Amino acid sequence: MIDTIYIEEEIANHPRTLAILKRFPEATKISCQRYGEVFNSKSQNFRLQKKQPALILARKHKGLVLPSPKEYAIGAEHNYYFSHMLNCLYDCRYCFLQGKFQSAHYVLFVNYEDFIEEMQLILNQHDEEAVHFFSGYDCDSLALEPVTDFTNDFFPFFEKNTRALLEIRTKSTQIRSLLKRSPIKNCVVAFSFTPDKIARALENKAPDINKRLQAILDLQKAGWQIGLRFDPLIYTKDYAKEYSELFNEIFSKIDPDLTHSISLGGFRLPKDYFRKLEKLYPDEKLFASPQAEEKNNIGYPAEIRHEMLDFCENIITQHVPAEKFFPCHESV
Amino acid sequence: MIHLFCALPCEAEPLIQHFKLSDIKEFDLFRIYQSKDKEISLTTTGIGKLNMAAAVSYQHACLKTSAGDIWLNIGVAGHANIPLGEARLVNKITDEHDNASWYPQIIFNSPCASTNLITLDNPSTEYQDALFDMEASAFYQLAIRLGTAELIHCLKIISDNTEQNTATVNADKVKKMIAAKIQTIEKLIGCLKPLSAEIHSITAEPKHYQHFIEKWHFTKSESLQLSRLLRQWSLCLPDVDIMPLVAENKSGKTVLNTLRESINNSEFAIHD
Structure with missing residues (x-):
């Protein structure tokens, strides 16, 4: 799976680096001073690199935990996100990471202890208030779990600090590490979904809808709280039928009591990212979708966006109480 | 198109013969050879970074290269302990002069192992656990402005090491070493061609x-x-x-x- 590993000199002897390298004895190891030398170089092609991404082991120096926009909140006043990884195992055509990053290589920041220290400082700033921490903005939180051991290192912090809530955003079925342990009440495992036919067209290499649903059922059975993320909503002529079927399938099977939150939002990208993706994938139909430009973002025209959000909202609110529903009514 | 660059005529000769390349007379600053179908070209650059940088620029200006082209620097190099005649693809290039590094992106199953390379200003026999040459950093710095890191590579064949230093290297030996690795070079080109075609397909003008x-x-x-x-x-x-x-x-x-x-x-x- 990983043929090449770049290693920042600074963390070459970090225990997590050594443990990961042990997993890949055959991989070619290449040392670098800073991961940006490899990852941020302009003359490289994301599409080509996606065929065989390398792993880059690095140290995150600053900006470890950052405030997240209010539109993406799921019930708390104070919201932050962090990325122990950059890039994702999957190849979803709508993913903004393809526009954000020059490289498709996976960057793993091995200094988890610094992330946790930063989270503790933030928690201390918000005395006695709930603080939500989101993981999975710049990566899929669980997709590389067997390599990253992410949950094993981050969960103790949340077990100790019940005021903090962790959202793990994923499409992965790598849930073994979660099933092996007792559920953490202040952790939400949030799965992203699009209808089956859309997922088949756009979510390359991601587990299919049934597998994701099965992972949810297994986690709920073990007592874990689940989030459902219908973001991005993808427009197609039969979207109403396809989303109805998806909602019916999911809500007929999951336990509403162990469903922490549901959110949704229309497909939209910063204009620069959208234009880059168009160039990378000129034959991709998604980028020929009806589109409008607003505030330097490109997304669906308002009419389609509102129609889709209203349609989905109507169905979702029949299944879950309003306090668990968090639509993202961001403009495109 | 595939652009090959060799510092020495003796490195170039086996490639010129194998790919049936002809000298293009109209370009006289550097010797440029090209195949009949114009798909492969080769430039002999002379020794050193300045020559290499000038040759890459010249080739680009003369042949009008495009973003999906393949760029290869092929030649001999020294190494502390890799046996003579073995080929290595380069996965990291460091310029000894300013310690700057570049990372060619090997996103295919390489026909040979890869290793790091140091580009020197002057010849040296103080071998390290790295390839030594005198051109690769200049080649890569220039080529990366014209193409993409996945399609720009250096393939080096070991000509000297701690046991047999540069004094034992001569033009005839170099020709034989390169000729013996033609198949590896062919395989490398075979790995790169589909990637190049993909870039050409996404940069092509739409129909009409x-x-x-x-x-x-x-x-x-x-x-x-x-x-x-x-x-x-x-x-x-x-x-x-x-x-x-x-x-x-x-x-x-x-x-x-x-x-x-x-x-x-x-x-x-x-x-x-």
Whole structure:
């Protein structure tokens, strides 16, 4: 799976680096001073690199935990996100990471202890208030779990600090590490979904809808709280039928009591990212979708966006109480 | 196109013979050879970074390269302990002069192992656990401005090591060493060609683009819009003949409006 590993000199002897390298004895190891030398170089092609991404082991120096926009909140006043990884195992055509990053290589920041220290400082700033921490903005939180051991290192912090809530955003079925342990009440495992036919067209290499649903059922059975993320909503002529079927399938099977939150939002990208993706994938139909430009973002025209959000909202609110529903009514 | 660069004529000769390349007489600053179908070219650069940098620029200017082209620096190099005659692809290039590094992206199953390389200003026999040469950093720095890291590579064949230093190397030996690794070079090119084709396919002009540009006037920004709309047309309305629809238009602007309107009015399905 990983043929090449770049290693920042600074963390070459970090225990997590050594443990990961042990997993890949055959991989070619290449040392670098800073991961940006490899990852941020302009003359490289994301599409080509996606065929065989390398792993880059690095140290995150600053900006470890950052405030997240209010539109993406799921019930708390104070919201932050962090990325122990950059890039994702999957190849979803709508993913903004393809526009954000020059490289498709996976960057793993091995200094988890610094992330946790930063989270503790933030928690201390918000005395006695709930603080939500989101993981999975710049990566899929669980997709590389067997390599990253992410949950094993981050969960103790949340077990100790019940005021903090962790959202793990994923499409992965790598849930073994979660099933092996007792559920953490202040952790939400949030799965992203699009209808089956859309997922088949756009979510390359991601587990299919049934597998994701099965992972949810297994986690709920073990007592874990689940989030459902219908973001991005993808427009197609039969979207109403396809989303109805998806909602019916999911809500007929999951336990509403162990469903922490549901959110949704229309497909939209910063204009620069959208234009880059168009160039990378000129034959991709998604980028020929009806589109409008607003505030330097490109997304669906308002009419389609509102129609889709209203349609989905109507169905979702029949299944879950309003306090668990968090639509993202961001403009495109 | 595939652009090969060798510092020495003795490194180039086996490649010129194998790929049946002919000298292009019109270019005289550096010797440039080319295959009949113009798909492969080779430039002999002379020793050192300055020569290499000048040769890459010259080749680009003479042959009008494109973003999806393959760039290869092929030659001999020293190493502390890799046996003579073995080939290595380079995965990291460091310029000894300023310690700057570059990382060629090996995203295919390489036909040989890869290792790091140090480009020196002067020859040295103080071998390290790295390849030594005198051109690669200059080659890569220039080529990376013209192409993409996945398609720019250095392949080196070990000519000297701690047991047999540079004093034992001569032109005849170099020719034989390169000739013995032609198959590895062929395999490398075979790995790179599909990647190159992919870049060419995504940078190609959409169908009808040239015809539209010749028939109507478009500003630069309108040309970009045209390109985007023609692609969208081929995705949204693949079975509809575009030409009758736009034939009556008098200006580029109205052509764009006609295309936009038809695409917007089409029923959009993301999947079949």
